Amino acid sequence: MSRKADLMPGTLDMMILKTLTRGPLHGYAIAQSIRQMSDEVLTVEEGSLYPALQRLLLEAWVKAEWKRTPSNRRVRVYTLTTTGRKQLGVELSRFEQMVVAIGRVMRDVEVEG
Amino acid sequence: MSAAGRWMNRLLFLFRRSRFEAELREEMEFHREQIEEELRSDGTAGPEAHRRAAVQFGNPTRLRERSHDVVAFRWETVVQDVRYAVRQMTHSPGFAITAILMLALGIGASVTIFAFVDAALLQPLPYAQPDRLMDVTESLALFPRGNLSYQDYLDWKRLNTVFTSLEVYTGSGYLLQTPEGTEAVPGVRVSAGFFRTLGVTPVEGRDFRPGEDAVSEPPVGLLSYATWQKRFGGRRDVIGRTLKLSGVPTTIVGVLPPDFQFAPRGTAEFFTTAQPTNGCEKRRSCHNLYGIGRLKDGVTVATALAEMKGIAQQLERQYPDSNRGQSASVMPLARAITGDVRPILFVLLGGAALLLLIACVNVSNLLLVRAEKRRQEMAVRGALGASRVRLARQYVTEGLVLVLVGTAAGIAVATVMMRVLHAMISKQMLAGMPYLQGMGLTSHVWGFTVTVALLAAGLFSIAPILRLPMAALRQSLSDGGRSGGSTFWRRLGANLVIVEVAIAVVLLSGAGLLSKSLWKMLHIDLGFESDHIATLSVDLPERGFEKDTQRAQFAQALLDRIQSLPGVQSVGLTTTLPVSCNCNTDWVRFVGKPYNGIHNEVNNREVSAAFFQTLRAKLVRGRLFTQSDDATHPKVVLVNESLAKKYFPGEDPIGKKIGDTELTPNSLREIVGVVSDIKDSALDAEEWPAEYEAFAQDPSSYFSVLVRTSPKPESMLPALSAAVRALNPEVGVEDQTTLEQRIHDSPSAWLHRSAAWLMGGFAGIALLLSMIGLYGTISYSVSQRKREIGVRMALGAQRATIHNMILREAGRLSCFGIVAGVGCSIAAANLMGSLLFGVRAWDIATLAAVVVLLAAASLLACYLPSRRAATVNPVEALRAE
Numbered sequence: 001m002s003r004k005a006d007l008m009p010g011t012l013d014m015m016i017l018k019t020l021t022r023g024p025l026h027g028y029a030i031a032q033s034i035r036q037m038s039d040e041v042l043t044v045e046e047g048s049l050y051p052a053l054q055r056l057l058l059e060a061w062v063k064a065e066w067k068r069t070p071s072n073r074r075v076r077v078y079t080l081t082t083t084g085r086k087q088l089g090v091e092l093s094r095f096e097q098m099v100v101a102i103g104r105v106m107r108d109v110e111v112e113g
Numbered sequence: 114m115s116a117a118g119r120w121m122n123r124l125l126f127l128f129r130r131s132r133f134e135a136e137l138r139e140e141m142e143f144h145r146e147q148i149e150e151e152l153r154s155d156g157t158a159g160p161e162a163h164r165r166a167a168v169q170f171g172n173p174t175r176l177r178e179r180s181h182d183v184v185a186f187r188w189e190t191v192v193q194d195v196r197y198a199v200r201q202m203t204h205s206p207g208f209a210i211t212a213i214l215m216l217a218l219g220i221g222a223s224v225t226i227f228a229f230v231d232a233a234l235l236q237p238l239p240y241a242q243p244d245r246l247m248d249v250t251e252s253l254a255l256f257p258r259g260n261l262s263y264q265d266y267l268d269w270k271r272l273n274t275v276f277t278s279l280e281v282y283t284g285s286g287y288l289l290q291t292p293e294g295t296e297a298v299p300g301v302r303v304s305a306g307f308f309r310t311l312g313v314t315p316v317e318g319r320d321f322r323p324g325e326d327a328v329s330e331p332p333v334g335l336l337s338y339a340t341w342q343k344r345f346g347g348r349r350d351v352i353g354r355t356l357k358l359s360g361v362p363t364t365i366v367g368v369l370p371p372d373f374q375f376a377p378r379g380t381a382e383f384f385t386t387a388q389p390t391n392g393c394e395k396r397r398s399c400h401n402l403y404g405i406g407r408l409k410d411g412v413t414v415a416t417a418l419a420e421m422k423g424i425a426q427q428l429e430r431q432y433p434d435s436n437r438g439q440s441a442s443v444m445p446l447a448r449a450i451t452g453d454v455r456p457i458l459f460v461l462l463g464g465a466a467l468l469l470l471i472a473c474v475n476v477s478n479l480l481l482v483r484a485e486k487r488r489q490e491m492a493v494r495g496a497l498g499a500s501r502v503r504l505a506r507q508y509v510t511e512g513l514v515l516v517l518v519g520t521a522a523g524i525a526v527a528t529v530m531m532r533v534l535h536a537m538i539s540k541q542m543l544a545g546m547p548y549l550q551g552m553g554l555t556s557h558v559w560g561f562t563v564t565v566a567l568l569a570a571g572l573f574s575i576a577p578i579l580r581l582p583m584a585a586l587r588q589s590l591s592d593g594g595r596s597g598g599s600t601f602w603r604r605l606g607a608n609l610v611i612v613e614v615a616i617a618v619v620l621l622s623g624a625g626l627l628s629k630s631l632w633k634m635l636h637i638d639l640g641f642e643s644d645h646i647a648t649l650s651v652d653l654p655e656r657g658f659e660k661d662t663q664r665a666q667f668a669q670a671l672l673d674r675i676q677s678l679p680g681v682q683s684v685g686l687t688t689t690l691p692v693s694c695n696c697n698t699d700w701v702r703f704v705g706k707p708y709n710g711i712h713n714e715v716n717n718r719e720v721s722a723a724f725f726q727t728l729r730a731k732l733v734r735g736r737l738f739t740q741s742d743d744a745t746h747p748k749v750v751l752v753n754e755s756l757a758k759k760y761f762p763g764e765d766p767i768g769k770k771i772g773d774t775e776l777t778p779n780s781l782r783e784i785v786g787v788v789s790d791i792k793d794s795a796l797d798a799e800e801w802p803a804e805y806e807a808f809a810q811d812p813s814s815y816f817s818v819l820v821r822t823s824p825k826p827e828s829m830l831p832a833l834s835a836a837v838r839a840l841n842p843e844v845g846v847e848d849q850t851t852l853e854q855r856i857h858d859s860p861s862a863w864l865h866r867s868a869a870w871l872m873g874g875f876a877g878i879a880l881l882l883s884m885i886g887l888y889g890t891i892s893y894s895v896s897q898r899k900r901e902i903g904v905r906m907a908l909g910a911q912r913a914t915i916h917n918m919i920l921r922e923a924g925r926l927s928c929f930g931i932v933a934g935v936g937c938s939i940a941a942a943n944l945m946g947s948l949l950f951g952v953r954a955w956d957i958a959t960l961a962a963v964v965v966l967l968a969a970a971s972l973l974a975c976y977l978p979s980r981r982a983a984t985v986n987p988v989e990a991l992r993a994e
Contacts, residue, residue, distance in 0.1 A: 027140055028147040046148065047171035050141060051179040058122050058184055066136075076140050 012052050014095060017088040020062060020080040027053065027076065053078060061087050123184060137180055138173075145170045174497065194510035201511060202518075208483060209515075211885070212476045216519025218878055219472030220565060221526025223465040226871075227561045228531055230458050232552035237447045239372055239551070241312025242407075247417060248449035249279060249404035251425070252442035255695075255714055258449065260400035263389050265428060265436070269404070272424045275417040276406035280307040281387060283402045284378045286815075287358035288654045288845045291344075294838060297652045297845030300334075300358070300383035301375065307384075308335075308369075310407050317341070318352040318367030326386040332363045333386060338371040340382040358383060360656045374547035376450040377403065398435035398700070398774075405446060418443040434774070438712055453860060454546070456947045457868045463941070464620055464875045471616045471879050473569050475886045476515070477576040478609045482893045484508070484577035505578045512573030520566040524554070537867070539858050610883075610890045611930040614971070617876070617883040618934020618963055619941050624876035625959035626942055626952050627869040633951035634865055639856075640791040641691065641728035645682075646819055646852035647826035648690060649833055652845035653814040661744060664812035667841065672721060674836050675820055680829055682821040685724030686808060689716075690817045692856045695794040695801045703760060704770040704781065712774075715756060716793050716803035719811050725751075725788060727821045733757075735767045735786030743809035748782035753790045756802030771804060782806065795861040797950050819852065826851040868948055880970060883930075888974040891923050895982040902982055903990025916983040923975035931967055935960055 019025065019033045031046040056062045061084030067077045080088075149166035157165065202209035240246060249269070251259045261269075261281060270279045282303040289298050305326040314320065315335060325333060336344075336351070345351040355364045363385060375381060393399035408417055421441035429436045448455075491504055499507075531552060543549065651671070658664050668686060675684045689697050699717035702708050722738040733754060742749050750771055757766045766784045773780040790800050808816070822829045830849045837846045856862060895902075902915055942954035952959070 026143075028144045031144070045171035046144065046169055047141060047173060047176040048179075049144075050137065050176055051183050054180045054183040060118070073143065074139065075143060076136065 011095065012048065013056060014088065014091040016049065016052060016056065016078075017061060017080060017084055017091070020078060021085070021088070024077045024079040026067075026078070030078070056084070059087075060084075133184070134177070134181075137177055141170070141173055141176065145173075175500075178503075194507055195514055197507065198511040198514040202514065205483075208479060212479055212515055213519045213522055215472040215475050215882060215885075216516065216569065217522035217526050218882075219469035220520055220523025220562070220569075221530060222875060222878070223462075223469045223565060224523060224527035224558060224562050225530040225534065226458070226461045226465040228527065228552050228554070228558050229534070229549070230462055231555060231557045231561075232549050233451050233454055233458055233546065234447075235557055236551065236555075237376070237451050237548040239374060239548075243447060244445065245408045246311070246446040247276070247406045247408055247414065247443050248446045249276075249406045249421065250442045251400060252440045253438055253712070253714075258442050258444075259439075261402040261404050262397050262400045262435075263394035263402060264397035265425075265439070266402060266404060268428055269421065269424055269441075272427075273406075273417075273420060275409055275412045275420050277409050278306050278310045279404055279406040280304040280310045281402040281404050282307060282377070283387065284381075285385070286652060286845075287383055287385075288360070288652055288843070290357060290843070295654070295843045295845050297650075297847040298340075298382045299378060299380045300385060301378050301381045302385050302387040304387050307405070310405055313370065313373055315367035316370045317349060318365070320367060321386055326388055328388050328390060330386070330388070332358075332361055332388065333366045334358065334363045335367045335369055335384040336365060337369050337382050337384070338373065341368045344382075358385065360654055374550065376545060376547050379544035379547040396435075397432055406443070414443060414445065451546075451548070453864060456945075457864050460623070460868060460945050460948055461871050461875075463944075464623060464872050467616050467620055468875045468879055468882075469565065471613050471882050471886075473572055474609050474613050474616075475882050475889075476519075476569075477572055478606050478886055478889060480512070480573055480576050481606050481609075482889065485893075487577075505574075508577045509570075509574040512570045512577075515573060516566050516570040519569070520562060524562065528554070534871075539863065541858055542860065542863055545860075606890050606893070607926055610886050610926050611933065613883040613886045614927050614930020614967065615934035615937055617879045618931055618967060619938045620872070620876040620879040621963045621966065622935070622938035622959055623941060623945065624869065624872040625963055626945065626949055626954070626956060627865070627872050629952045629956065629959055630948065630950040631862075631865045631869040634796045635862065637792065637796065637951075639691070640789050641730045643691075643852045643856055645822055645826050646727070647822055647829045647833060647849075648817055648819050648852055648855065649830065649837070649849040650815070650817045650847050651837055652847065654843050654845070655814070657841075657843070658814055661812050664814055665744065665809045667844075668721065668808060668812060668816065671818065671837060671840055672723070674840060675818065675833060678829070678832055678836065680822050680824045682823060683723050683727045684818065684820045685721045685727035686816045686818045687718050687720045687724055688808070688813050688816050689718050689793070690819070690855065691728070691852070692792050692796060692859055693794075695798055698801075699804065700774050701771050701804065702774050702776055704772060704776060706760070708774075713760070714801075716801050717806065718793070718803065719806045719808040719813060719816070721808045724805070724819065727819050728791065729821075730791050731789040733787040733789055734765070735784070737786055737788075738807050742807040746810075748810050749785045749807055750782040751786045751788055751805040752784055753788055753800075753803045753805075755790050755800055756804060757787050759802050782810075796856070796859060797861045797865070817848075826853075865948065865950065880967070884970050884974040887923065887927065887971055888978065890926070891919065891975050892978040892981070894922065895919060895978045898982070899985055899990045902985045903987040906985065906987040907991065912983040915985070916979050919979035919982045920972075920975055923971060923979070927967065927971035931964055934967075935964065938963075 015034050016030055019030050019037075022033075025033065027049055028046075031049055053062070053064075056078075057064060061081060062078045063081055064076050064078050066074055069075055145166050148169050149162050152162040152165055153159070237243075238246065248258070249261070251261050251265065253259050260283075263281070266279075266281050273279060280303065282301050285300045285302045287298050287300050289296050303321075303326075305321040305323055308314070308320050316338070318335075321333065321335070324330070334356070341347055341351065351365055352367065353364065355362045357363070363383075369384070387394075387402070389395065393401050406417070408414070418441065421443050425436070425439055425441040429439060494504060494507075495501070535549065535552065538546070538549070653664060653667065658667065672684050672686065675681055695716055697717055698714045700712045701715055702713065720738070722740055722742065725732065725737050735751075737751065738749070752766060752771075760766075761769065766787060769784050770781050771784065772782070788805070791803070792800065793803055794800055818833070820826070820829060820833060830851075834846045834849055837844055850858075905915065906912075938960065939955050942949065942956075945954075
C-alpha cells in the first residue's frame with residue numbers, strides 16, 4: 001500500500017474548488033481528477049471528500065444536484081458557484097504566499113546541509 | 114456566507130435529516146463501487162479489490178459522522194449521547210440510584226441552607242436601597258449596641274451631616290378594647306419621618322407628616338396590612354377613625370403595604386408617632402430608642418461612624434453626668450437585624466458545602482471505577498471510528514445527565530426541607546425574622562443551584578475523561594480489561610476516600626461540639642428550679658392605674674387570688690422574667706464608696722415577696738422580702754452574689770445603701786439580703802450583677818406572674834388568665850406559657866439547638882457517604898486484586914493473612930483521613946467560635962469520640978470486602994484469566 005501524502009490543512013477544500021472550475025463533477029470524478037492531476041502523488045483518503053463537500057455546500061461555495069449517469073445511476077453532481085470562485089481566488093493567493101514562504105525556509109536549510 | 118445563513122441551512126437540514134443520510138450513503142457507496150470496479154479492471158481479484166477499495170475510501174461510518182457534524186447542530190449528536198447516557202444509567206441502576214441519591218442529598222442540603230442565607234443575609238430588607246440604611250445607636254463598653262436617648266437623638270439629628278434623615282423607633286404595646294375583651298397588641302412608636310426614610314409608602318391613607326411626632330400634635334397611627342384585614346375587614350372607612358390605644362385616642366391615618374415588614378418587631382400591628390410624652394424621653398440619661406439613618410450619597414459607614422462618635426464625644430463633654438462613656442454605633446441595618454442568625458447560617462452553609470463536596474467526591478469516585486470498567490468499551494468505540502472528542506463528549510454528556518437528574522431530585526429535597534425547617538421555627542422566632550417569608554426558590558437560589566450543578570458536572574466529566582488516553586486504546590483492547598486499572602488511578606480513588614473521611618471527621622466533630630455546647634447551655638446552673646412553673650404577663654391600662662398604690666393593690670389582689678386556686682403551691686411576680694436578657698438595667702452608686710462617674714450598670718428587677726420562694730432560689734445571707742416591705746416602710750433591696758462580689762469584695766453588703774447616680778435621698782435603699790445568682794440573662798450570656806427591688810415599693814404597670822403548680826403547669830394557664838380577667842377585664846394578659854417552655858424557646862437555646870441538629874444531620878449523612886465511599890473503594894480494589902490474591906493463596910498465604918492485608922489497606926486510608934480530619938476540625942471549630950458554649954475548639958472528648966466512631970465505622974465498611982477477599986477461590990481466580 002502506497003504511503004499517503006498528508007495534505008496541508010485547508011488544501012483539500014481549495015483543490016475541490018479548483019477541480020470544479022473545469023465544470024460540474026460528482027464525488028468520484030473529483031477524487032479521480034485530483035489523483036490524476038497530481039500524478040498519483042496525492043492519494044487522499046477519498047472518503048474525506050464528503051465531509052469537505054458538506055462544508056462547501058454549507059458555505060454555498062458549491063451547489064449540488066442529482067443527475068443520471070449514462071449507465072442510468074443516480075449521482076450527485078457539484079457545481080462551483082460565483083462565491084465559490086471568489087473564495088478559490090482568496091485561497092489560491094493565501095496558498096501561494098505559504099508556498100513561497102516555505103520555499104524560502106527550505107532553501108536555507110539546503111544551503112547549510 | 115453569513116452566520117445566519119449557515120444557521121438557516123443547519124435548520125433546514127434538521128427537517129431533511131433522513132434524506133441527507135440516505136443521499137450521503139448512496140453517494141459514498143457509488144464512489145466505493147467505482148474504485149472497486151477500477152481496481153478490478155486493472156486486474157485485481159474480486160475480494161482483494163473489495164478490500165483495497167474500502168481502504169482507499171476510508172471508514173464510511175466515521176466519514177458520515179464527520180459530514181454530519183459539519184451540517185448538523187452540535188446538539189443533534191448530543192441527543193444521541195443523551196440517549197446513550199440514559200441507557201447506560203438504566204443498565205446499571207444500582208450505580209445510577211446511588212449516585213443520584215448522593216447528589217440529591219448534597220445539592221438538597223446546600224440549596225436549602227443557601228435559601229435561608231439568601232433570605233436572611235442577601236435580601237433581608239424589603240426597603241428602598243436597603244444598603245444605605247444604617248442602624249444608629251449609642252454604644253457602651255457593656256452594650257456595643259445600646260439604646261439611644263431621646264435627648265441625645267435630637268442633638269444627633271441636628272448635628273450630623275452624614276445622614277439625609279435620622280429617625281428613631283421603639284417597641285411598644287397597646288391595650289386594645291375588642292369585643293372579646295382587652296387585648297394586648299404589639300406596636301412600634303416611630304418618629305415622623307420613619308417610613309420616608311425606609312422608602313415605604315402607605316397603600317391607604319397617608320404617611321405621618323413631618324413634625325407630627327411633636328407633643329402638641331394629636332396622636333395618629335398607621336395600621337399594618339394584616340391588622341387592617343383582620344381587625345377592620347379591610348374597610349377603607351377606617352382611615353380617619355379614632356381608636357383608643359391603651360386609653361389614648363389615636364386617629365388612624367393610613368395602612369402599610371401588605372409586603373411591609375419590620376424585623377425588630379415583626380408582629381407589630383400599630384405604628385404610632387413617638388411623641389416624647391413619657392418621663393424617660395425627657396431625661397438624657399434614659400435610653401429607650403433605636404435609630405435608623407439613611408446615608409447621604411458617597412458617605413461610607415466608617416465616615417458616618419467617625420462623625421457620630423465625634424458628636425457623642427462633644428455631648429459627653431457637654432453633659433458629663435448623663436453621657437459619660439456614651440459613644441456611638443453605626444452599622445448596616447441588615448446586619449443589626451440578622452446579627453444573631455449570621456454565625457449559625459455561615460456555619461451551616463459551610464457544613465452543607467462540605468456535605469456537597471463529600472457527595473461529589475463519592476460520585477466522582479464511582480465514575481472513576483466505572484470508567485475503569487468501561488475502558489474496553491471505549492477502546493472498541495475508538496477502534497470503530499469514534500474520535501477522542503466524541504468519546505470525551507460521551508462522558509461529559511453522561512456527567513450532565515447524572516447532574517441534571519441529581520439536581521432535579523436535589524431541588525425536590527430542598528423544597529421539602531425548606532418547608533420542614535420553616536415549620537420547625539417557633540412562631541416567636543419567626544416573628545423576629547419576617548425576612549424568612551421571602552424564602553424559597555428565588556433567582557439567587559436558582560443561580561446558586563445552577564452554579565453548583567455546573568461545577569459538579571464539570572467534575573464528573575473530567576474525572577473519567579482523564580481516564581481516556583487514546584494511546585492506551587490498543588492495550589485496553591488486547592488485555593480485555595482483565596488486569597484492570599493502573600496503580601495511579603487506584604491511588605486517586607484512594608486519595609479521594611481520604612478526603613471524604615477527613616470531611617466526615619470535620620462535620621462530625623463540628624456536630625459534636627455544637628451538641629455539647631447545647632447540652633452545656635441547657636444544663637447550666639440557672640440558680641432556680643424551672644420545672645412546674647406557669648407564667649403569664651400582665652399589662653395594666655393607664656386609666657384606673659395612675660397611682661402606685663392602685664398598681665400595688667391590683668398586683669397583691671391578683672397574687673392572693675391565684676394563691677387560692679387549687680393546684681397552686683406558690684406565686685410571685687417580677688418585672689422581667691429570668692432567662693431574658695441583661696436588660697432593664699439601672700445605674701447605681703453605693704453610699705460610702707468612691708464614685709468616679711463611670712456607670713455601675715446592674716440588672717434591675719422589681720419582684721414580689723414570694724418571688725424567690727416560688728423559683729426556689731437560694732438565699733445566701735440576710736433575709737428575703739416580706740409583706741411589710743411596702744410603700745409605707747423604708748426602701749429595701751436584695752442583691753445577687755455577683756453584685757456582692759463585684760462591689761463589696763470581702764465585705765458584708767447587708768445594711769449598705771444603694772442609690773441613683775446623684776444619691777438622691779428618696780432613691781436610697783438598704784441591702785437586706787444576698788441571693789445566689791439567678792440566670793437573668795440569655796442562656797449563653799454572662800451573668801451580670803443584679804438588684805431586686807420590692808415590687809410594692811416601686812410598682813410598674815407591666816409585670817410577669819410566676820406560679821409554681823402541683824399539676825402540669827400548662828394545664829393551669831387558662832385558669833390563671835381567667836383569674837386576671839375576673840379581677841379586671843380591662844387588664845391585658847399575654848405570653849401565657851411555662852417557664853421551661855420559655856427557656857426552651859428562648860432565642861439562644863433555639864439558635865444553638867437548630868445549629869446542633871442540622872449539623873448533626875449533615876454529619877450523619879457525611880458519615881454514611883464516606884463509609885459508602887470507603888466500602889466502594891476497598892471492594893473495587895479487592896475485585897482488581899483477585900488474581901494477585903489467587904496467586905498469594907496458591908503460594909500458601911493463609912486466609913487470615915489476606916484478610917489482614919485488605920484491612921491494613923483500608924486502615925491506612927481511614928487513618929490518614931482521620932488524622933487530616935482532626936487537624937481540619939480544630940481549625941474549623943475556631944471559625945465556629947461564637948456558636949460554642951462552654952466547649953473549647955480542641956475538646957478532647959469530642960474529638961476522641963469522633964475518632965472512635967469513624968474507626969469503628971471504617972472497620973465495618975471494610976469488613977465485607979476483606980472477607981470477600983479472604984474467601985477468594987484461588988483456582989477460580991486464576992482460571993478467570
